[in-house]
Amino acid sequence: MRAVRWLPQLLVPAALVGGAALLGLVVSASTETYFVDALVKVAIVVALYTFIGNSGVLSFGHVSFVALGAWTAGVLTVPVAEKPAIMPNLAHFLRDTTVGNVPSLALAAAVGAAAALLVGLPLMRLSGLAAGIATFAVLEITHNVLRYYEKIGPGLNTFSSVPETTGLGQAAIGALIAVVVAFAYQRSPFGRVLRAAREDPAAAAAVGISVYRQRLVAFTVSGALAGFAGGLYVHLLPINTETLYLDLTFVTLAMLVVGGVTSLLGAVVGALAVSALDSFLAVAENGASLPFGTLDLPAGTRLVVVGALMAIVLVLRPSGLTGGREFTLLRRRQRVTKEPAPVSSSR
Amino acid sequence: MTVDWQTIADATAQGAIYALMAVGIGLVFGVLRLVNFAYGQLIMAGAFALAMASRWGWPVWGGILLCFAVVIALSMLMDRLLFRPLRTQSPAVMLVATFAVAFLLQSIALLWFGPLGRVAASLAYLNRPFTISGVEIRKIAVVAIAVAAVCLVALVVLLERTTVGLQMRAAALDFRTARLLGVRANRVIAVAVLLSGVLAAIVAIMLTVQTPLVTSDFALRDTIVVLAGVVLGGLNRLVPATLGGFAIGFASGFLGGALPTEKSQYLPTFLFAAVILVLLVRPAGLFTRGRGAVERV
Numbered sequence: 001m002r003a004v005r006w007l008p009q010l011l012v013p014a015a016l017v018g019g020a021a022l023l024g025l026v027v028s029a030s031t032e033t034y035f036v037d038a039l040v041k042v043a044i045v046v047a048l049y050t051f052i053g054n055s056g057v058l059s060f061g062h063v064s065f066v067a068l069g070a071w072t073a074g075v076l077t078v079p080v081a082e083k084p085a086i087m088p089n090l091a092h093f094l095r096d097t098t099v100g101n102v103p104s105l106a107l108a109a110a111v112g113a114a115a116a117l118l119v120g121l122p123l124m125r126l127s128g129l130a131a132g133i134a135t136f137a138v139l140e141i142t143h144n145v146l147r148y149y150e151k152i153g154p155g156l157n158t159f160s161s162v163p164e165t166t167g168l169g170q171a172a173i174g175a176l177i178a179v180v181v182a183f184a185y186q187r188s189p190f191g192r193v194l195r196a197a198r199e200d201p202a203a204a205a206a207v208g209i210s211v212y213r214q215r216l217v218a219f220t221v222s223g224a225l226a227g228f229a230g231g232l233y234v235h236l237l238p239i240n241t242e243t244l245y246l247d248l249t250f251v252t253l254a255m256l257v258v259g260g261v262t263s264l265l266g267a268v269v270g271a272l273a274v275s276a277l278d279s280f281l282a283v284a285e286n287g288a289s290l291p292f293g294t295l296d297l298p299a300g301t302r303l304v305v306v307g308a309l310m311a312i313v314l315v316l317r318p319s320g321l322t323g324g325r326e327f328t329l330l331r332r333r334q335r336v337t338k339e340p341a342p343v344s345s346s347r
Numbered sequence: 348m349t350v351d352w353q354t355i356a357d358a359t360a361q362g363a364i365y366a367l368m369a370v371g372i373g374l375v376f377g378v379l380r381l382v383n384f385a386y387g388q389l390i391m392a393g394a395f396a397l398a399m400a401s402r403w404g405w406p407v408w409g410g411i412l413l414c415f416a417v418v419i420a421l422s423m424l425m426d427r428l429l430f431r432p433l434r435t436q437s438p439a440v441m442l443v444a445t446f447a448v449a450f451l452l453q454s455i456a457l458l459w460f461g462p463l464g465r466v467a468a469s470l471a472y473l474n475r476p477f478t479i480s481g482v483e484i485r486k487i488a489v490v491a492i493a494v495a496a497v498c499l500v501a502l503v504v505l506l507e508r509t510t511v512g513l514q515m516r517a518a519a520l521d522f523r524t525a526r527l528l529g530v531r532a533n534r535v536i537a538v539a540v541l542l543s544g545v546l547a548a549i550v551a552i553m554l555t556v557q558t559p560l561v562t563s564d565f566a567l568r569d570t571i572v573v574l575a576g577v578v579l580g581g582l583n584r585l586v587p588a589t590l591g592g593f594a595i596g597f598a599s600g601f602l603g604g605a606l607p608t609e610k611s612q613y614l615p616t617f618l619f620a621a622v623i624l625v626l627l628v629r630p631a632g633l634f635t636r637g638r639g640a641v642e643r644v
Binding site for chain 2: 057128137138308
C-alpha cells in the first residue's frame with residue numbers, strides 16, 4: 001500500500017526520461033542530438049539536485065565535479081596513438097593507460113565522489129551565502145587548474161578524439177541511473193535526515209543529527225553523479241574548459257530553479273523543459289519553419305530567454321514549475337498558511 | 348622578480364578601481380544582505396554607453412553623462428524589478444537571482460552588440476604615459492587613484508554627516524530595528540542602490556580607458572575577483588570590504604605584472620583558495636573583529 005505513494009515518485013521522473021528518449025528515437029538524426037544533450041543535462045541537474053535540493057544549501061561548484069569527471073573519462077579513453085597530438089604534456093601513467101567506455105564512466109563517478117568528499121570536508125560547515133561563495137571559488141580553482149595544468153589533460157585544447165559513445169541509448173541509461181541513485185538516496189535514512197535538517201537545522205541538531213556529516217554524504221553522492229554526468233558529456237561532443245564553466249553552471253542552475261529545487265521531479269522537469277525551450281530557440285536561430293510561417297531569431301536569443309525565464313520564475317514562483325513537490329496520486333489537499341517573512345528575516 | 352615603480356603604480360590604480368567596486372557591492376549588501384553578482388554587468392552597460400556615444404560622435408562629457416544615466420537607470424530598474432520582490436528571500440536565493448540577471452544582461456549585450464563588441468576610445472589619451480624622474484607612469488593610474496580617493500572621502504562624508512547616511516549605517520547594522528525607529532526601508536535601499544550605480548558608472552569610465560574594447564563579458568572577471576576580495580576583507584562592514592577590494596586588486600595587479608606567465612596563470616587558484624581559507628578560518632573577514640554574517644553548522 002505504501003508503494004502506491006512512493007513508487008510514482010520514482011516512476012514519473014523515470015518515465016519522463018524514457019519518454020524523452022523514445023521521442024528522440026522517432027525524430028530525424030539532426031534533431032536527435034538535442035534529445036541526447038537534454039538527457040545528459042538531466043543527469044547533471046539531478047546531480048545538482050541531490051545536494052542542493054536535499055540540503056537546501058547553494059552550490060555553484062558542481063560543474064567542477066562535472067569537469068573532473070569529463071577530464072577523467074576523456075583522458076582515459078583517447079586512443080594511445082592520438083594522445084601525444086592533443087595532450088603532449090600528459091603524465092606518463094595517463095599516457096600509457098586507456099580504458100573502455102563503461103569503466104571510464106565508473107572512474108569519472110569515482111573521481112567526482114573523491115573530489116566532492118575532499119572539498120566537502122572543510123566546506124560543508126558553511127551555509128547560505130558563504131557556501132555559495134566558497135563553492136564558486138571551487139569552480140574557479142578547478143577551471144583555472146584544468147585550463148593550465150597539461151599533465152592531466154588537454155589544457156586549453158579541445159578534447160578531440162574521445163570516442164563518441166554517448167548516443168541516445170547511453171544518455172538515456174545514464175540519466176535513468178542518475179534518477180534512480182538520487183531517488184534511492186532521498187528515500188534512504190541519510191536523505192530523510194538531511195531533508196529534515198533542511199527544514200529546521202536547529203531542531204535536527206537538537207535530536208542529535210550531525211548536519212555537517214549528512215551534508216557531506218549528500219555532497220559526495222552528488223559529486224559522484226556529477227562526475228558520472230561529466231563522463232557522459234565528454235563522450236557526447238568535443239569539449240574544453242570553457243564548455244564546463246560559467247555558462248553550464250548557469251544553465252543547469254536555471255533548470256533546477258525553473259523545475260523546482262526541492263524535488264527530483266522538479267530537477268527532471270526543469271532540465272527537460274528548459275532543454276526543450278533551448279533547443280527550439282537554437283533551431284529558430286537558424287530559421288525554423290512553423291505552421292504559421294518562418295521564425296528567424298538572431299543568434300544569442302537562447303541565453304536571453306533562459307536568463308529571463310529563470311529571473312521571472314525566481315520572482316513569481318520561487319518554488320518552481322512543480323512547486324518543489326514530488327508526483328503523488330493521492331494529493332492531500334492541505335494548505336499550510338505561512339506568515340509572510342519580515343524584511344531580511346534571515347539575519 | 349623585479350620591483351619597478353610602473354608595476355606598483357598600475358597595481359595601485361587597479362586596487363583603487365577594485366576598491367570602488369567593493370564599495371558598490373558592499374553598500375547594497377549592507378542594506379539588503381544581497382551580493383549583487385550582476386554588478387559587473389552594470390559596469391558593462393556603462394562601458395557600452397561610452398562606446399556608443401563615441402561612435403555617434405558625441406563629446407566626451409556627453410558620453411560620460413550617458414554612461415551615468417544608463418547605469419543609474421539600470422540599477423534602479425534592477426532594484427524595482429528584482430531586489431524588491433525578492434527582499435524577503437534568503438541571501439542564497441537572492442545570489443542565484445542576481446546570477447540569473449548577470450547572465451540575462453550579458454546575453455542581451457551579446458545579442459545587441461555581437462561577439463566583437465564596440466570600442467570606447469574617447470578617453471584613450473589617458474592611457475598614455477608621462478615621465479617622472481625616469482619612471483613612466485600612465486595618466487589613468489594617477490586619475491584612477493585620485494578619483495577613487497575623492498569618491499571614498501565623499502562617501503565617508505555622506506555616511507557620517509547626513510541623515511540618510513546615518514540611516515544607511517543603522518540599516519546595515521540592524522534593518523528591523525532601524526525600520527522600527529522610523530527609517531524608511533525603500534528610501535534607504537534606493538539611496539544605496541543609487542550610490543552603487545554611480546560608483547559602477549565611474550568604474551566603467553576608468554575601465555574603458557584601460558581596456559577600450561567593450562565586449563559582453565566586460566568587467567565579469569573583475570567582478571568575480573572583487574567579490575572574492577570583499578569576502579576576504581569582510582562582507583558586512585564597508586571599510587574592511589573596501590580594504591579587501593583594494594588588497595586583491597593591488598595583489599593581482601602586482602603579481603600579474605611581476606611574476607612570469609607560467610606562474611601568474613595560476614593566480615586565480617591562489618586567490619580563490621585564499622577566499623575559501625578565510626571563509627573557514629575567519630568567516631567575518633581578515634580586516635574585521637567579532638562575528639560575521641556567515642552562518643555555520
